[in-house]
Amino acid sequence: MTENTVVVGAGVVGLATAYRLARDGLAVTVVDAAHSGAGASVNNAGWVVPIMSTPVPAPGMLGQAMRWMVRKDSPLYVRPSPRPEHVRFMVGMLRHSNAEDFHRGVEALVSLNERTLALFDDYGRDGVRFEDHRTGHLLVFHTRRTLDAYQADTALMQRIGHTAVPLSGDELRDLEPALGAHVRAGLRCSQERHLDPASLVRGLEQRCRELGVRFLHDSPVTGIHFRGPVATSILAGGEEVPGDLFVFAAGVHTGPLSRLAGFPLPIQPGKGYGFDDASGSVTLRHSVYLGEAKVAVTPLSDRLRFAGTMEFGSWDATIDPYRLRGIVRSAHEYLPGFPATAQPQGWTGLRPMTPDGLPVIGRLPGRDNVLVASGHGMLGVTLAPVTAEVISAEVAGGEQAAGIAPIAHPFAPQRFASRRRRAVAGGRRGRRVLPVLAK
């Protein structure tokens, strides 16, 4: 029987999982390398958007990436890196950039997202406090051609009640007068929501504490002890933390952690950039996706948040000024009231990406009591509550696990098993130590 659960990672996925397991009645400890909420779970656009249930590898992605590679401020960039795991990851992503895998991925994500809004509603009812906005979402485009591609994707989400209604440029400007004259068409998605991501992280941690969850901050996990296939404790900030069950929810660092557990998962960073603007030069009610530029704009209570860019091959938080300027330029193109000369203070976040664009949720093969909740890419905020639900069902076992199995199956770590089997066999015994954790 599971008594002591240790969740590694106090990002939105780890906190949502800790909260859910504590509600299930388990004793939970959360261990995090950082002092307080930082990284992707705080630095993101804060959209709760089941309508965007699409994996990143998509047909045509290769061609687009090649065209964008020559632009220093492009929304997609692959930083050359000799790391073999980066090269393998990029090859894997290209392999999945086909129509069949894409549609299979959409089906899986749509099913996973079916209960997302209901679970966020439960948060509110149970006293998880965060800044929540229900004004809906707009995707806006300069050309009809780009809209058509998005419209085809969003049609698939209708079966879970998420709709995208086409609007003309003028209709969009009636809703959001700040949109410029170049905006010709768009989609209105009324069911989608947005939130202040830092407030969600704070709210979940606060509610976890009320439920008795213990937190160990400033405690990077550097080692795991095993007895046969069973993990018995982790080494966190020099302290040995015992447990009956371990959940790795360490974002991009779940890759190195899973390696420690003998089953290295192909999770790599997709670096995003953003900035906050409190000048009031532009006001919006809806969250807005600037379609061709792939920039997210989020109206929060005291500021507008801009976010975008997918940069592969970077593990650090450094800011490339060209990419930040690219977001400023796009903001001005779609929202002319926003000054093209703005020089905002930027931030970055590392999205945990997988080669097939699907999260990794479930039991780690070869390890009886290690589960993983990571790889959520562009959808970690949206998918955090439902991920926690899957983990909760797997921990409970029996009918609950069987009930969720059809939805959870496409996300199982097992799908990466064939190439990893030898590593598992080699990692069954003793203590494993992580030499250096890339931060």
Ligand SMILES: Cc1cc2nc3c(=O)[nH]c(=O)nc-3n(C[C@H](O)[C@H](O)[C@H](O)COP(=O)(O)OP(=O)(O)OC[C@H]3O[C@@H](n4cnc5c(N)ncnc54)[C@H](O)[C@@H]3O)c2cc1C
């Ligand atoms: C620019 C940008 C915009 C985005 N917009 C959206 C959006 O609008 N909607 C949406 O749904 N998603 C969005 N995302 C994606 C979302 O932010 C991520 O998927 C999500 O934050 C991942 O959460 P996580 O908890 O898995 O990882 P993280 O937030 O990275 O948290 C992992 C935690 O693990 C800790 N950790 C790491 N290694 C160790 C270790 N060895 N020991 C102990 N602790 C460790 C870290 O300190 C960290 O606190 C966006 C991301 C970016 C970058």
